[in-house]
Amino acid sequence: MKPLNLCTGCRRSIFGTAWSRRAFSSTPRVRQHASTETRPPRGPRPNMTQWIAQRRLQNARVAGAIFSDPHIAPPVIKEGEGVAYFEEHVEEWTKDPKAKQLLLDFGILEKDRDMLLEAYAKAVGSKELSKEPELYQLDRFSEQHFHRFNISVLYCNIFFTWATHPSQRTFLLESLGVEPSTLAHMEKLVEATDRTYMAEEHPVARCLHRKVIMHVGPTNSGKTYHALRALAAASNGVYAGPLRLLAHEIWERLNLGQIAPKGAEDPSFTGTDITDCIDSLPHAAAIKKFGNPKYARLCNMKTGEEQKYVTQDAPLLSCTVEMMPYNYVYDVAVVDEIQMISDTQRGGAWTSAVVGMPAKELHLCGEETAVPVVENLLKGTGDELVINRYERLTPLKVEENSLEGSWANVQKGDCVVAFSRGAIFGIKKKIEAETGLRCAVIYGRLPPEIRSEQAALFNDPDSGYDVLVGSDAIGMGLNLKIRRVVFDALSKMRSGGGLEPLSVSQVKQIAGRAGRFGMQSADEAPGGFVTCLHDIDMDYLFECLATPFSSLDFARIRFDTDSFTKVSQALPEGATTATIIQAHQYVSALPPKLRYHDQELANLPVYDFIDEFGGKLNMAEKVMHIVAPVSWRDPTTVDALKRFMKDSWTRSYVDIGACLKSTAFYDSLVTVERAREAGHALRNPSILLSNMEGLHKAVILYIWMSFRMPVLYSQYDVAADLKERLERALQWSLEKLSDGAKAEHASNRGDRHQMARALKDIVEGRAEWAKVIEQRKGAWTASTGADVGRADRGSRPYIPATTKLAVKLGALTVKGGTSSEP
Numbered sequence: 001m002k003p004l005n006l007c008t009g010c011r012r013s014i015f016g017t018a019w020s021r022r023a024f025s026s027t028p029r030v031r032q033h034a035s036t037e038t039r040p041p042r043g044p045r046p047n048m049t050q051w052i053a054q055r056r057l058q059n060a061r062v063a064g065a066i067f068s069d070p071h072i073a074p075p076v077i078k079e080g081e082g083v084a085y086f087e088e089h090v091e092e093w094t095k096d097p098k099a100k101q102l103l104l105d106f107g108i109l110e111k112d113r114d115m116l117l118e119a120y121a122k123a124v125g126s127k128e129l130s131k132e133p134e135l136y137q138l139d140r141f142s143e144q145h146f147h148r149f150n151i152s153v154l155y156c157n158i159f160f161t162w163a164t165h166p167s168q169r170t171f172l173l174e175s176l177g178v179e180p181s182t183l184a185h186m187e188k189l190v191e192a193t194d195r196t197y198m199a200e201e202h203p204v205a206r207c208l209h210r211k212v213i214m215h216v217g218p219t220n221s222g223k224t225y226h227a228l229r230a231l232a233a234a235s236n237g238v239y240a241g242p243l244r245l246l247a248h249e250i251w252e253r254l255n256l257g258q259i260a261p262k263g264a265e266d267p268s269f270t271g272t273d274i275t276d277c278i279d280s281l282p283h284a285a286a287i288k289k290f291g292n293p294k295y296a297r298l299c300n301m302k303t304g305e306e307q308k309y310v311t312q313d314a315p316l317l318s319c320t321v322e323m324m325p326y327n328y329v330y331d332v333a334v335v336d337e338i339q340m341i342s343d344t345q346r347g348g349a350w351t352s353a354v355v356g357m358p359a360k361e362l363h364l365c366g367e368e369t370a371v372p373v374v375e376n377l378l379k380g381t382g383d384e385l386v387i388n389r390y391e392r393l394t395p396l397k398v399e400e401n402s403l404e405g406s407w408a409n410v411q412k413g414d415c416v417v418a419f420s421r422g423a424i425f426g427i428k429k430k431i432e433a434e435t436g437l438r439c440a441v442i443y444g445r446l447p448p449e450i451r452s453e454q455a456a457l458f459n460d461p462d463s464g465y466d467v468l469v470g471s472d473a474i475g476m477g478l479n480l481k482i483r484r485v486v487f488d489a490l491s492k493m494r495s496g497g498g499l500e501p502l503s504v505s506q507v508k509q510i511a512g513r514a515g516r517f518g519m520q521s522a523d524e525a526p527g528g529f530v531t532c533l534h535d536i537d538m539d540y541l542f543e544c545l546a547t548p549f550s551s552l553d554f555a556r557i558r559f560d561t562d563s564f565t566k567v568s569q570a571l572p573e574g575a576t577t578a579t580i581i582q583a584h585q586y587v588s589a590l591p592p593k594l595r596y597h598d599q600e601l602a603n604l605p606v607y608d609f610i611d612e613f614g615g616k617l618n619m620a621e622k623v624m625h626i627v628a629p630v631s632w633r634d635p636t637t638v639d640a641l642k643r644f645m646k647d648s649w650t651r652s653y654v655d656i657g658a659c660l661k662s663t664a665f666y667d668s669l670v671t672v673e674r675a676r677e678a679g680h681a682l683r684n685p686s687i688l689l690s691n692m693e694g695l696h697k698a699v700i701l702y703i704w705m706s707f708r709m710p711v712l713y714s715q716y717d718v719a720a721d722l723k724e725r726l727e728r729a730l731q732w733s734l735e736k737l738s739d740g741a742k743a744e745h746a747s748n749r750g751d752r753h754q755m756a757r758a759l760k761d762i763v764e765g766r767a768e769w770a771k772v773i774e775q776r777k778g779a780w781t782a783s784t785g786a787d788v789g790r791a792d793r794g795s796r797p798y799i800p801a802t803t804k805l806a807v808k809l810g811a812l813t814v815k816g817g818t819s820s821e822p
């Protein structure tokens with residue numbers, strides 16, 4: 001991105017004439033620029049634009065070291081210079097010890113490996129491969145590589161394509177003397193990893209001629225609104241979003257009739273097909289109080305950790321993208337936040353939905369950036385694509401001035417964005433001390449339920465909370481009444497260490513949360529504002545907001561049990577989990593603009609853990625543990641997983657109490673509960689909070705497992721109780737941090753809670769499930785074999801209620817103690 005040194009006049013033309021509210025009320029002051037004299041009080045902060053330029057230069061200098069050092073970012077290769085780079089650096093890759101070891105791990109004999117690498121380097125160096133750029137997809141070298149390891153992956157990938165191409169066969173076998181068994185082995189590996197025709201992996205979707213409708217535009221432009229109206233009008237359908245918070249919200253809104261179906265404006269519209277029987281529904285009162293009975297739809301909900309069934313055969317389903325069902329044909333499917341298709345850890349779930357969702361009408365909502373990759377994926381499916389583009393519904397204005405480094409300038413309705421938990425609590429403390437305003441907090445480690453509570457406190461004008469301090473977690477899934485977004489900084493810690501600037505997309509997403517349509521009070525002009533704490537960050541803010549979105553480079557793909565099994569069979573016996581995953585990445589032939597999740601490579605040490613602790617797991621269970629929601633950088637959840645696995649060896653079931661109650665994290669919960677009962681203040685609230693957040697993640701992991709291995713992880717109810725206790729304690733602790741705020745507010749939040757209770761009632765009773773479970777038990781015993789046997793020896797196997805219902809609905813197939821869910 002080129003730095004845009006915008007003068008005031010240019011900014012006006014970009015953001016419109018009314019871009020600064022302060023400009024109207026006061027004489028514009030002379031902007032201060034970075035210098036030692038004007039340095040903000042927090043210490044030296046580099047100008048973002050200069051800093052990015054410096055980092056790119058550093059990256060270019062270390063190009064030679066990229067293959068071996070995972071912490072060095074690959075260089076940015078300019079468009080058109082990719083092929084030259086490929087040819088110039090090939091020898092470095094062929095001599096890289098890690099690349100050599102990898103090929104040995106893949107089962108290539110040392111002698112053959114060295115001959116092949118030498119021949120490959122010669123062939124590339126002599127421009128032989130550049131004559132067929134399409135076969136080797138050499139344009140991949142010009143893509144923007146901000147992800148570690150990618151260049152090494154490309155070299156290896158092209159190496160396999162070259163070595164197994166029929167045109168090389170005679171040369172490699174006869175002239176070079178490579179063993180035929182080595183070539184046969186490489187061919188087997190290439191075949192096992194081949195995903196070139198991934199569209200064909202979804203035969204049900206391929207039988208339909210789908211209409212794919214993309215709703216694209218900036219935040220707050222009504223994209224989801226239009227897609228949801230189509231869903232509310234469909235005779236059956238599914239909504240899939242990135243967060244369980246979002247799945248829950250849409251579930252609530254559909255059941256309560258808060259989404260007007262497409263066509264409701266038509267005078268002949270009489271209501272949905274449940275209008276006649278609304279009075280007999282358990283949530284009739286809630287529908288009448290909180291929604292429009294004419295629009296109410298029956299909708300179930302399914303996330304990784306939670307399932308809510310309003311009725312056995314509800315025509316609609318709201319879920320998280322990973323939980324999308326692929327075994328039914330729907331009339332309408334809505335997939336939200338489609339730009340997440342390139343997410344390095346979860347993007348594969350969006351790719352599968354785009355290619356394989358069996359829906360006659362598939363709505364994809366999100367940023368314009370995703371259009372090219374979706375177009376590319378749909379080339380392989382033959383579906384029809386329609387693109388609807390939207391504009392922001394309310395203006396977003398950039399303020400001319402920063403807060404000049406002072407928290408005293410924070411106002412009611414502001415949302416301050418910072419990028420570490422420590423910074424968030426520090427800022428909250430300062431704002432409360434300097435302004436007397438009260439701050440709610442939202443950050444990624446906080447459970448979604450608590451994030452939602454904190455958002456409700458901020459939105460409620462009578463709660464006593466005026467300001468929100470949050471991380472980029474505010475960027476998605478929450479309807480927030482933000483008047484102005486204030487960036488504390490425009491850089492954040494990268495996962496491998498060190499700071500990195502926020503991307504244009506991140507800045508736009510976060511800034512765009514200000515001035516949400518329909519969230520303003522009647523006396524406020526529509527629209528939102530954005531600024532920074534420090535003057536020095538303002539140029540980068542302007543630059544990001546003035547930069548058009550650049551398209552996503554690629555969509556992500558994930559491995560599944562099938563590919564994992566195939567690849568492990570093609571590798572030498574005893575290949576480690578890490579090697580199986582690397583083979584997917586380094587060998588696989590993919591359609592253009594597709595990449596495996598980076599997560600898989602970043603987590604390699606973690607897979608040793610699966611080998612060490614998961615010795616008794618079968619392939620499907622291994623994959624399940626790999627994709628489980630474990631924050632591998634969070635020692636609490638990793639430790640919890642270890643305890644769960646060890647417990648499963650020694651006991652017939654995983655005892656959540658035995659695993660978690662002896663930890664310091666559980667002690668923190670007890671300490672907070674005692675303080676709450678006694679009405680005492682908290683000592684070290686930050687540590688207590690952090691411990692409880694970790695424990696919450698461990699409990700969520702247990703619940704996630706209990707849906708997939710219900711016999712082994714049999715204490716769903718105990719885990720659910722613990723989760724609720726933790727959420728109450730977390731919420732109370734956060735409120736305690738704001739002395740003077742209305743602590744009792746959370747326990748008496750009026751309508752919102754009434755509505756939540758009413759919706760809880762609509763989930764069917766458990767007696768009916770128990771009957772079904774009895775009927776199914778025989779079949780289970782036969783199919784689960786050892787697992788049920790083990791459970792029977794210990795204690796009566798307990799199947800979580802929600803799993804029972806899912807089984808009853810045929811939504812889960814319980815086999816080998818594991819569901820067939822992703």
Ligand SMILES: Nc1ncnc2c1ncn2[C@@H]1O[C@H](COP(=O)(O)OP(=O)(O)OP(=O)(O)O)[C@@H](O)[C@H]1O
Pocket residue numbers: 217218219220221222223224225226365393477516517518
């Ligand atoms: N035509 C409309 N009439 C009434 N309300 C609308 C209309 N379009 C959008 N809204 C409301 O405006 C708000 C923003 O819309 P929506 O959530 O669809 O935007 P979006 O572009 O998907 O935003 P984001 O990407 O930020 O989630 C919502 O509260 C939605 O109900």
